[in-house]
Amino acid sequence: xxxxxxxxxxxxxxxxxxxxxxxxxxxxxxxxxxxxxxxxxxxxxxxxxxxxxxxxxxxxxxxxxxxxxxxxxxxxxxxxxxxxxxxxxxxxxxxxxxxxxxxxxxxxxxxxxxxxxxxxxxxxxxxxx
Amino acid sequence: xxxxxxxxxxxxxxxxxxxxxxxxxxxxxxxxxxxxxxxxxxxxxxxxxxxxxxxxxxxxxxxxxxxxxxxxxxxxxxxxxxxxxxxxxxxxxxxxxxxxxxxxxxxxxxxxxxxxxxxxxxxxxxxxx
Amino acid sequence: xxxxxxxxxxxxxxxxxxxxxxxxxxxxxxxxxxxxxxxxxxxxxxxxxxxxxxxxxxxxxxxxxxxxxxxxxxxxxxxxxxxxxxxxxxxxxxxxxxxxxxxxxxxxxxxxxxxxxxxxxxxxxxxxx
Amino acid sequence: xxxxxxxxxxxxxxxxxxxxxxxxxxxxxxxxxxxxxxxxxxxxxxxxxxxxxxxxxxxxxxxxxxxxxxxxxxxxxxxxxxxxxxxxxxxxxxxxxxxxxxxxxxxxxxxxxxxxxxxxxxxxxxxxx
Amino acid sequence: xxxxxxxxxxxxxxxxxxxxxxxxxxxxxxxxxxxxxxxxxxxxxxxxxxxxxxxxxxxxxxxxxxxxxxxxxxxxxxxxxxxxxxxxxxxxxxxxxxxxxxxxxxxxxxxxxxxxxxxxxxxxxxxxx
Amino acid sequence: xxxxxxxxxxxxxxxxxxxxxxxxxxxxxxxxxxxxxxxxxxxxxxxxxxxxxxxxxxxxxxxxxxxxxxxxxxxxxxxxxxxxxxxxxxxxxxxxxxxxxxxxxxxxxxxxxxxxxxxxxxxxxxxxx
Numbered sequence: 001x002x003x004x005x006x007x008x009x010x011x012x013x014x015x016x017x018x019x020x021x022x023x024x025x026x027x028x029x030x031x032x033x034x035x036x037x038x039x040x041x042x043x044x045x046x047x048x049x050x051x052x053x054x055x056x057x058x059x060x061x062x063x064x065x066x067x068x069x070x071x072x073x074x075x076x077x078x079x080x081x082x083x084x085x086x087x088x089x090x091x092x093x094x095x096x097x098x099x100x101x102x103x104x105x106x107x108x109x110x111x112x113x114x115x116x117x118x119x120x121x122x123x124x125x126x127x128x129x
Numbered sequence: 130x131x132x133x134x135x136x137x138x139x140x141x142x143x144x145x146x147x148x149x150x151x152x153x154x155x156x157x158x159x160x161x162x163x164x165x166x167x168x169x170x171x172x173x174x175x176x177x178x179x180x181x182x183x184x185x186x187x188x189x190x191x192x193x194x195x196x197x198x199x200x201x202x203x204x205x206x207x208x209x210x211x212x213x214x215x216x217x218x219x220x221x222x223x224x225x226x227x228x229x230x231x232x233x234x235x236x237x238x239x240x241x242x243x244x245x246x247x248x249x250x251x252x253x254x255x256x257x258x
Numbered sequence: 259x260x261x262x263x264x265x266x267x268x269x270x271x272x273x274x275x276x277x278x279x280x281x282x283x284x285x286x287x288x289x290x291x292x293x294x295x296x297x298x299x300x301x302x303x304x305x306x307x308x309x310x311x312x313x314x315x316x317x318x319x320x321x322x323x324x325x326x327x328x329x330x331x332x333x334x335x336x337x338x339x340x341x342x343x344x345x346x347x348x349x350x351x352x353x354x355x356x357x358x359x360x361x362x363x364x365x366x367x368x369x370x371x372x373x374x375x376x377x378x379x380x381x382x383x384x385x386x387x
Numbered sequence: 388x389x390x391x392x393x394x395x396x397x398x399x400x401x402x403x404x405x406x407x408x409x410x411x412x413x414x415x416x417x418x419x420x421x422x423x424x425x426x427x428x429x430x431x432x433x434x435x436x437x438x439x440x441x442x443x444x445x446x447x448x449x450x451x452x453x454x455x456x457x458x459x460x461x462x463x464x465x466x467x468x469x470x471x472x473x474x475x476x477x478x479x480x481x482x483x484x485x486x487x488x489x490x491x492x493x494x495x496x497x498x499x500x501x502x503x504x505x506x507x508x509x510x511x512x513x514x515x516x
Numbered sequence: 517x518x519x520x521x522x523x524x525x526x527x528x529x530x531x532x533x534x535x536x537x538x539x540x541x542x543x544x545x546x547x548x549x550x551x552x553x554x555x556x557x558x559x560x561x562x563x564x565x566x567x568x569x570x571x572x573x574x575x576x577x578x579x580x581x582x583x584x585x586x587x588x589x590x591x592x593x594x595x596x597x598x599x600x601x602x603x604x605x606x607x608x609x610x611x612x613x614x615x616x617x618x619x620x621x622x623x624x625x626x627x628x629x630x631x632x633x634x635x636x637x638x639x640x641x642x643x644x645x
Numbered sequence: 646x647x648x649x650x651x652x653x654x655x656x657x658x659x660x661x662x663x664x665x666x667x668x669x670x671x672x673x674x675x676x677x678x679x680x681x682x683x684x685x686x687x688x689x690x691x692x693x694x695x696x697x698x699x700x701x702x703x704x705x706x707x708x709x710x711x712x713x714x715x716x717x718x719x720x721x722x723x724x725x726x727x728x729x730x731x732x733x734x735x736x737x738x739x740x741x742x743x744x745x746x747x748x749x750x751x752x753x754x755x756x757x758x759x760x761x762x763x764x765x766x767x768x769x770x771x772x773x774x
Contacts, residue, residue: 001645002249031257033242036249040746043753046566047242054238060227065194066235072201073239075377078465078723081246082239083379084257098189101427104377106195108430109183110202110211112370113162113176117210119333119362120131120165121341128160128213129517130516169359172366179433204764207336207594212766230556233764237559241757248720248749250728258388259774260507289515291500294507298617301624305500308691312496318485323452324493330459331497336594339504340497342515356447364453367441368460368469371420371434375468378389378423386418386471387646462635465723470637488685491635495688499628506591506620508599518765547773549758552765563758570754576743581710582751588717589755597762598755600773614705622711625699626718626727629678629692633726636647636681644676644729 004035014038017048024052031085063093068103075107133164143167146177153181160214192222197232204236262293272296275306282310289343321351326361333365391422401425404435411439418472450480455490462494520551530554533564540568547601579609584619591623649680659683662693669697676730708738713748720752 007018007030017038018030037044055066067090074082087100095103136147136159146167147159166173184195196219203211216229224232265276265288275296276288295302313324325348332340345358353361394405394417404425405417424431442453454477461469474487482490523534523546533554534546553560571582583606590598603616611619652663652675662683663675682689700711712735719727732745740748 001252029256032251032254033246033249036251037245039249039742040749043245043746043750046750047245047753050238050562051242054231054234059231060225061231061235065197066231068194068198069201069232069235070239071377072198073205073236074243075373076202076205077240077243078372078376079243079246080376080379081251081253082243083377084253088257096189097426101430102183102188102190102195103198104374104427105183105430105433106190106198107202107377108370108373108434109179110199111206111373112366113180114203114206114208114211114336115333115366115369116166116172116176116362117162117208118336118338119329119341119365120162120168121338122161122165122210123130124210124213125161127158128217168355169362172359172363175363175437176366200764204760207759207763209763209766212764226555230559233556233761234559234562236764237563237757237760240760241753243723244720244753244756245749247723247725248716248728248752250725259510287514290509290512291504291507294509295503297507297613298620301503301617301621304621304695305503305624308496309500312489312492317489318483319489319493323455324489326452326456327459327490327493328497330456331463331494332501334460334463335498335501337501337504339509339511340501342511346515354447360441360446360448360453361456363441364448364456365460367437368457369464371438372461372464372466372469374424374430374434375420375466378420378426380419380423380468381388382468382471383419385416386475458635462631465630465634467634467637470635484684488688491632491685492688492691494635495628495631495692498631499624501594502591502624502627503620505594505596506587506599506623508596517768545772548767548770549762549765552767553761555765559761563761566754567758570747570750575747576741577747577751581713582747584710585713585717585748585751586755588714589721589752590759592718592721593756593759595759595762597767597769598759600769604773612705618699618704618706618711619714621699622706622714623718625695626715627722629696630719630722630724630727632682632688632692633678633724636678636684638677638681638726639646640726640729641677643674644733 002036005038013041017044064095072107131165133161134167142170146173193224201236260294263296271299275302322353330365389423391419392425400428404431451482459494518552520548521554529557533560580611588623647681649677650683658686662689709740717752
């Protein structure tokens with residue numbers, strides 16, 4: 001495991017990101033991913049900037065839908081860290097257990113049918129090209 | 130490519146599924162995936178039954194959200210057939226181009242951050258276990 | 259696409275592999291993968307040696323089962339080349355259409371349940387650790 | 388980790404599935420996957436129905452071959468839960484250690500050659516299209 | 517396929533990115549990926565900014581090594597577009613055919629050994645945790 | 646977890662591989678992967694032979710670059726064992742923390758852009774085919 005860089009030990013550029021995470025999320029907690037990315041400050045800053053904008057900024061998709069899309073990718077890739085944290089985030093933003101159940105079922109279905117399409121080598125219909 | 134089984138050449142159990150697809154979708158078109166799966170009727174019947182219920186039945190998620198989850202999986206797995214057909218389905222059900230753009234951006238982001246979490250081997254925070 | 263290296267243009271070390279492929283398979287046909295790998299003769303030689311032994315040599319699994327395992331991996335990874343060639347190989351070695359249908363169905367099922375286990379973050383039962 | 392729903396706490400529709408699992412498998416043990424899926428009873432019921440039929444019902448493939456196909460997918464996707472439980476299932480149904488060793492070796496080989504075919508962008512031979 | 521947005525038809529914010537791509541790369545050619553991403557200008561701008569900095573800016577890794585890392589990911593994921601364009605980029609920046617051959621061989625090896633480690637469920641050595 | 650086969654309990658053909666690992670690496674430590682693969686001696690011998698040659702032998706790529714390519718694959722596949730051991734190996738061979746940070750950032754970028762290319766279904770430019 002990568003050792004985590006705590007606020008007290010972080011250089012100024014890292015503290016600035018931690019401060020923005022806490023201010024944006026209205027919390028005093030910075031989760032482990034950021035404390036690991038702090039080993040490479042440009043990656044920390046770039047990643048946070050994009051997560052802040054793309055998961056939390058204004059846009060055409062609501063907050064829960066964004067989280068569910070994120071979870072669909074993370075479950076398909078089996079990223080335990082991302083599944084755990086974004087399932088919590090989705091619930092905090094209002095995802096119900098019924099919605100979570102349907103989300104998982106559709107993720108499973110798509111992973112199955114993707115392979116049926118692969119295995120049967122199905123040509124894309126003229127009208128969908 | 131798997132040769133497609135057309136309605137005229139299909140046995141009764143396959144025709145029954147084709148009929149249900151066309152009736153459910155209010156169309157006279159059966160897309161290629163089903164005509165390929167028709168080589169193994171139990172797979173055809175089981176897969177259609179689940180797609181019909183899970184993508185189109187009543188539930189806690191709206192139809193466009195379901196399609197976007199499906200697309201998130203298919204893009205992550207790079208199933209060209211599924212991306213093409215479900216992007217069309219999502220648009221037919223009301224997904225805007227702005228939503229499609231955000232969907233793609235979040236899929237990209239999650240695929241990136243999944244690997245940052247993997248590569249740094251970040252331990253799941255106590256509170257998210 | 260990588261240009262293919264034909265027998266007439268191949269150096270001696272590549273020709274030796276092509277000769278062994280044709281002799282082992284009792285055919286005068288060398289398929290495209292080998293003609294592409296010929297750009298890096300050590301990879302060509304090492305890969306053929308292993309395919310020859312592991313797919314064709316003596317062992318505890320019969321030839322069709324080996325091909326079906328190979329197909330299960332290739333469909334999951336969506337390697338079109340490998341799906342096409344090994345589906346043909348499996349059929350040539352005796353796989354029936356009914357077996358192919360069941361193979362695809364199980365590949366689909368496992369790809370689905372893998373994600374259900376991921377998404378629900380299911381702990382391995384004590385007895386299966 | 389998803390909390391597991393034990394029999395004593397399960398609603399009737401979930402108990403019915405647990406009962407069928409135990410009866411089908413002739414055991415009094417229900418493994419963790421099902422106790423996690425119980426959070427969404429339709430997914431529990433649909434998944435069990437398919438696993439029961441496709442892994443255990445009559446068909447053209449023997450029970451050990453089915454398990455090995457399942458393992459090939461699970462290892463490729465790195466689903467620890469599925470690898471652990473289905474390796475145990477395969478052994479219980481008669482897979483020998485020699486067969487397991489060959490299974491792993493072929494899974495490794497196919498994962499390698501899939502990438503060689505991808506990386507060299509090898510066109511599918513006319514005869515295998 | 518997504519229709520491509522040509523310079524003549526592009527809005528000002530898209531033209532600004534195309535101009536920067538051509539200036540940075542000292543070419544009058546903009547490749548298809550950018551002309552497809554132009555459908556969602558924020559994704560176009562963010563992606564180009566990062567590719568420009570991370571693949572072309574100053575840093576601790578030389579340009580060919582960066583391209584080879586990029587190719588290793590793309591081959592593992594089987595992204596044909598990315599393999600084709602970045603193999604060309606790597607060669608333009610100096611990658612030799614011998615290096616390409618070794619790159620492919622190591623990508624194949626790692627994809628194989630990843631599965632051996634998965635399938636045998638090997639615990640990380642104390643010293644490497 | 647697969648039980649590890651220690652030197653004292655290993656048959657002669659396994660000991661020979663362990664001896665070669667220790668001699669090649671100038672260490673008295675054999676890491677867990679090999680002790681697990683020892684359950685299938687042909688896989689142990691073949692895998693070690695290839696790792697020895699391809700990661701450590703003479704060639705056109707330097708040792709750190711080879712390890713970084715290996716890590717790029719392992720992070721993309723999320724093989725924890727391989728990430729842990731090869732990150733250690735790369736550092737032992739001279740990879741700096743700055744290089745590791747850039748490696749992770751490029752792996753993340755490529756995993757993202759691979760999906761943008763997939764999702765927008767971008768046709769390969771004529772000149773890169």
